[in-house]
Amino acid sequence: MHPFDVEHLTTSQWRNGGGATREIVAWPVGDEEFQWRASVADIDRDGPFSAFPGVDRTFTLVAGDGVRLTAPGTFDRTARVGEPLAFSGDLELTAERRGGACRVLNIMVRRGRRAARVDRITGPLVPPGGHAGVFYVLRGHWRTDAAGRPLTAGQGVWWDEPDGAPDGAPGREAATPLSPDAVGLWADIAPVR
Template sequence: MITVISPDYFKTIPWKNGLGSTTELAISSGGKLDDFAWRLSIATVDNNGVFSDFSGYQRDLVLIAGKGITLEHDGKSTDNLTKLLDVAHFDGGSKTVGTLSHGSIKDFNIMTKQGHYSAKVNTYTNKQVVTMPAQSELVFVYSLSSYCQVSQASLTTSVPTGSLARIDNDEHLSKHDISISGENMIVIELTKVT
């Protein structure tokens, strides 16, 4: 089943560390601010500083606006996000310090509870068609700058810029691959850990 979630249904919630707010696009059923199986959100980062502690979670952070940010994790490893749709993958329990390159940025954040869900995050800047395997459990598509299309079986849905498509695979559709076409888009596949 393909569902398009428009920005009208996104929620603004405070950061866990209280130093800002995030726009929650989608969260697992019954999920709360600090207890969820998975969550997708967008945040604006205006200042350098320590990220909220999300011990027990994996994080994928995608640069969607701005001139870049450097993420230092536990003083040991570094991610430099300098181009649109660059991705960092890190442990939410790490002490992560963000340093802005030239002014504020906006990021798309995917968090999954370790031992419950895993995330596979791919970004596409050029126009193309992406095929997800039929057995994909839960897929999300977010388009930054143009409409994208999502198709499965005989269903085709247009996803407006700034909206989120959610593709839930059910028994009826699970025999059909998912086709996604567009550009400047983020494709997220969430899988239950068994």
């Protein structure tokens, strides 16, 4: 497991000037074409989203008043804090903020190679064996063996297909809530066989 803190990740500005991305990981690390990718994006103004053909995306608002994503005649959904929103990266989307600046957790998987599911959790996280994943703290305090100290909002861990448990069987506990207000996002990233 690899711990991260969003505030210490490298920031890349969007070409259209509408925001910035902080990459948590693109797997396999160092390859030009990712199988899966996790990042946090800050959306500073309304405007177009980049399309990612052949990629499935899950977009979860972690801060802000909401973001409406639209593709004329095809897609029209509003993201709210802690509610994952899945869609095809093939879509030419436009983002419209419902207030000021927003922050989102983005999970992207290469279609046909990986599948992702993002859940809001408040209890212990025990990922299935053979799956990759990302755990992101929305609020409260959490413990993981990888971090060595309690994690708070904007921190987390990522991993790729840990050894140990057979594929699909429960693995070892990855995160445990330490406070009654603890809420996290868990992105389970499964290989497509």
